[in-house]
Amino acid sequence: MVAHWFAGEGADFRLLGTRCSACAAVFFPREDAFCRNPGCAGGELVEAPLSRRGRVWSYTDGRYRPPSPYVSDPELPWEPYTLIAVELAAERMVVLGQGVPGLSVADLEVGMEMEVVPGVLNEDDETTWTTWHWRPVGVGA
Amino acid sequence: MSGEVAVLGAGMHPWGKWGRSFVEYGTVAARAALADAGIDWRDVGSIVGADTVRGGYPGYVAGATFAKALGWQGARVASVYAACASGAQAINTARAQILSGLADVVLVVGADAAPKGFFKPAGGERADDPDWLRFRVLGATNPAYFGLYARRRMAVHGDTLEDFALVKVKNAALGALNPNARYRKEVTADEVAASAVVADPLRLLDICATSDGAAALVLSSMEFARRHGTTDPVRVRAVSTVTPTYPRTVLDLPDIATDSAAVVEPSEETYRASIARAAYEEAGVGPEDISLAEVYDLSTSLELQWYEDLGLCGEGEGAKLLREGATSPGGRTPVNTSGGLASFGEAVPAQAIAQVCELTWQLRGSAGARQVEGARVGISANQGLFGHGSAVIAVR
Numbered sequence: 001m002v003a004h005w006f007a008g009e010g011a012d013f014r015l016l017g018t019r020c021s022a023c024a025a026v027f028f029p030r031e032d033a034f035c036r037n038p039g040c041a042g043g044e045l046v047e048a049p050l051s052r053r054g055r056v057w058s059y060t061d062g063r064y065r066p067p068s069p070y071v072s073d074p075e076l077p078w079e080p081y082t083l084i085a086v087e088l089a090a091e092r093m094v095v096l097g098q099g100v101p102g103l104s105v106a107d108l109e110v111g112m113e114m115e116v117v118p119g120v121l122n123e124d125d126e127t128t129w130t131t132w133h134w135r136p137v138g139v140g141a
Numbered sequence: 142m143s144g145e146v147a148v149l150g151a152g153m154h155p156w157g158k159w160g161r162s163f164v165e166y167g168t169v170a171a172r173a174a175l176a177d178a179g180i181d182w183r184d185v186g187s188i189v190g191a192d193t194v195r196g197g198y199p200g201y202v203a204g205a206t207f208a209k210a211l212g213w214q215g216a217r218v219a220s221v222y223a224a225c226a227s228g229a230q231a232i233n234t235a236r237a238q239i240l241s242g243l244a245d246v247v248l249v250v251g252a253d254a255a256p257k258g259f260f261k262p263a264g265g266e267r268a269d270d271p272d273w274l275r276f277r278v279l280g281a282t283n284p285a286y287f288g289l290y291a292r293r294r295m296a297v298h299g300d301t302l303e304d305f306a307l308v309k310v311k312n313a314a315l316g317a318l319n320p321n322a323r324y325r326k327e328v329t330a331d332e333v334a335a336s337a338v339v340a341d342p343l344r345l346l347d348i349c350a351t352s353d354g355a356a357a358l359v360l361s362s363m364e365f366a367r368r369h370g371t372t373d374p375v376r377v378r379a380v381s382t383v384t385p386t387y388p389r390t391v392l393d394l395p396d397i398a399t400d401s402a403a404v405v406e407p408s409e410e411t412y413r414a415s416i417a418r419a420a421y422e423e424a425g426v427g428p429e430d431i432s433l434a435e436v437y438d439l440s441t442s443l444e445l446q447w448y449e450d451l452g453l454c455g456e457g458e459g460a461k462l463l464r465e466g467a468t469s470p471g472g473r474t475p476v477n478t479s480g481g482l483a484s485f486g487e488a489v490p491a492q493a494i495a496q497v498c499e500l501t502w503q504l505r506g507s508a509g510a511r512q513v514e515g516a517r518v519g520i521s522a523n524q525g526l527f528g529h530g531s532a533v534i535a536v537r
């Protein structure tokens with residue numbers, strides 16, 4: 001579904017973007033076709049891991065079940081999840097992600113330091129769809 | 142000004158959940174605009190539709206659908222899709238045809254029958270569509286983005302939930318005066334605070350609903366308007382349809398991330414502000430000239446953002462401007478005198494056209510109990526998914 005957007009285990013888990021070899025622009029989600037910098041004639045796009053940590057730009061949650069194609073079990077009561085936009089200093093970009101399970105908006109503040117960790121988006125009998133989550137730095141694994 | 146076109150007629154189908162076809166809504170609005178203009182449909186040289194999806198047909202349709210419903214008469218036809226900016230692009234297409242001499246009189250129509258609940262992308266596994274991805278990977282609905290913007294404003298500018306609620310109170314009071322609005326009931330701050338949280342910190346009454354609805358305009362050359370006996374028409378003086386500039390640094394629907402600003406220094410101006418600036422430059426007016434504004438209040442907090450993007454106040458001063466009453470009836474620059482999306486709900490292809498209908502009625506002095514005294518210049522502003530800008534400046 002989102003092939004090669006992230007890789008690695010535990011402390012090595014990283015989001016993967018791409019970097020233009022001509023102008024050094026970074027893209028996430030990865031841009032594999034063309035460099036989107038209008039001032040760049042275009043270079044080879046090379047896979048580039050993003051910073052593991054950043055600071056909360058803003059956050060919210062989803063108190064109602066989102067529509068398809070989001071996958072959730074309609075048999076189970078809806079559990080709100082947080083959505084956190086995290087600003088990465090080195091890349092000067094904001095990346096949206098769900099917070100780790102159990103995190104609530106009451107635990108969050110703009111400016112708080114976060115780190116990216118692996119997570120499960122959903123699973124069925126055959127497949128587990130993995131994703132990235134944001135977790136406050138200093139909170140146990 | 143040589144770049145102006147006349148607004149001869151404006152019309153709507155009342156907004157709500159009517160359970161009928163968008164064709165019906167659009168045709169009612171079109172007939173209302175034609176009657177308002179005193180123009181026979183057979184004298185219209187071109188029809189431009191803002192697109193919607195026809196149920197069961199895997200495509201976007203508009204212009205020809207309305208032309209058929211009104212009765213084929215051989216007019217030139219165009220259909221445009223630009224998400225929420227579709228209506229403005231339809232107006233712009235009509236204007237370009239008039240200014241280039243391709244048509245004297247153009248009918249512009251936008252109509253939709255919106256689904257209930259959250260907007261969602263089309264079906265299938267479509268991982269090449271950013272709109273599909275944000276739902277599949279994050280469950281990030283439109284209100285989720287509005288919640289992010291609202292929290293950000295609270296953290297950076299000190300906006301409060303009470304400020305947001307005041308926007309709803311203002312717009313609901315105006316909507317109560319508008320026969321075309323879906324919601325025609327005043328709302329109190331307590332009612333906003335008592336409504337359920339949808340996406341923290343925003344509540345149900347902070348977020349606009351989806352609606353059925355339609356709006357239409359009859360535009361013509363200034364020369365045609367004179368011959369038609371309309372000596373002092375409302376005129377469209379600018380239509381902004383600008384795209385963003387790279388790198389975009391404000392997280393925007395439907396994106397999962399912003400552009401990186403590590404290599405190219407971002408513009409100091411946000412995308413929304415650039416939409417308004419382009420319209421001001423084209424019209425040769427500034428924020429100080431504006432009598433009223435119709436802005437896309439998808440959420441209450443977003444309306445405050447537009448105040449700043451339109452230059453009605455400085456950055457971070459939106460809530461202060463609202464509290465001072467500057468954007469309320471009787472204030473310096475009343476905003477969303479129609480009642481806004483708060484009172485209408487979203488009918489995507491119709492909304493930007495509906496904004497210009499309101500500007501037209503206000504500039505004519507025919508807005509009834511909502512009338513802004515002595516209105517001379519109005520601006521509408523909106524932003525369409527995927528990088529579509531939209532602002533129209535109309536004058537009298």
Ligand SMILES: [Zn+2]
Binds near residue numbers: 024037040041043
């Ligand atoms: Zn490049």
